[in-house]
């Protein structure tokens with residue numbers, strides 16, 4: 001049976017070239033990057049080379065890159081690290097209702113410690129309004145954390161406009177804060193992401209979403225911004241993240257970043273063309289479908305549809321039996337049967353939230369795979385709808 005992977009927002013296939021780059025550091029180059037001898041020096045050189053490549057991908061200086069265990073840790077480090085460093089000047093944080101749990105739960109943890117958090121609503125297509133950010137800002141706001149691209153619906157937020165607003169506020173108040181953090185896990189490698197153009201102070205990204213290995217990520221921390229480390233121990237990562245560096249994974253991240261940067265101009269139109277083909281095909285072939293998220297302000301690899309009269313979980317399982325891997329909501333919350341907090345925040349009715357499926361593509365997706373999905377998906381939707389009393393009632397009423 002064919003196996004088609006359309007769950008690239010959950011994770012991506014390790015690029016064979018990335019694996020090749022990692023192998024020596026899993027075999028013979030096993031030194032600890034902090035050791036002074038030649039084994040250690042070679043590991044250190046590899047980590048620093050990777051830091052340069054990772055920094056280049058987002059237009060940062062290598063000294064502004066902190067390696068972490070992934071997007072989740074980077075989000076935690078950014079939010080709690082700023083709260084701990086600047087909690088004495090203010091205790092208010094601003095974020096949105098549709099952030100990844102790594103951001104939302106970090107904020108909730110801070111609320112339990114006496115910080116106040118405002119969770120901004122979004123428009124029906126998933127956009128944060130800059131005006132709402134402006135109105136919610138308080139004199140004691142130390143951090144604004146808004147994601148660059150949403151992991152369920154792909155909507156791209158107006159981060160540059162928010163950064164411009166914060167720059168004006170800082171200038172008026174003659175204060176260095178509020179700082180701006182963005183979770184760019186679903187944006188890096190999918191749209192051009194340049195930290196200086198965006199004007200952010202902290203930015204989270206992760207290797208396994210760009211065909212790198214799992215368990216490694218980075219936090220960009222603009223020079224001059226202070227954070228308090230959350231992992232205590234040795235003096236690794238300039239005292240901002242203790243723990244022996246995961247050298248093979250960091251090397252893999254570096255190579256994945258290098259390939260992503262070199263291929264971005266081809267990857268973007270490739271993913272967009274196939275995603276648009278999938279989207280048009282679904283809308284032409286299947287009635288009662290609703291696209292979730294913004295049609296234009298969106299990363300090129302994600303589309304999320306609600307199929308009326310269908311349970312998303314059931315459709316995901318039926319598609320899996322036909323060899324097609326998709327997801328309902330995000331990987332971290334699938335299986336929980338909790339309705340998506342993102343789709344609820346868009347104001348979608350519950351039946352449409354329950355009937356949603358996310359298709360996410362990558363550079364490896366082929367036109368043949370999309371055509372196969374467009375063949376089996378309408379069959380499976382129809383099969384499930386044939387079991388829905390509301391659907392049968394509606395269609396018999398129409399016919400009669």
Ligand SMILES: Cc1ncc(COP(=O)(O)O)c(C=O)c1O
Pocket residue numbers: 009010069070071072073075100102147149150151183185186206207208215216217332
């Ligand atoms: C927007 C977003 N933030 C953070 C994460 C967490 O990243 P990681 O899996 O590297 O911990 C993900 C992963 O799904 C994500 O999509």
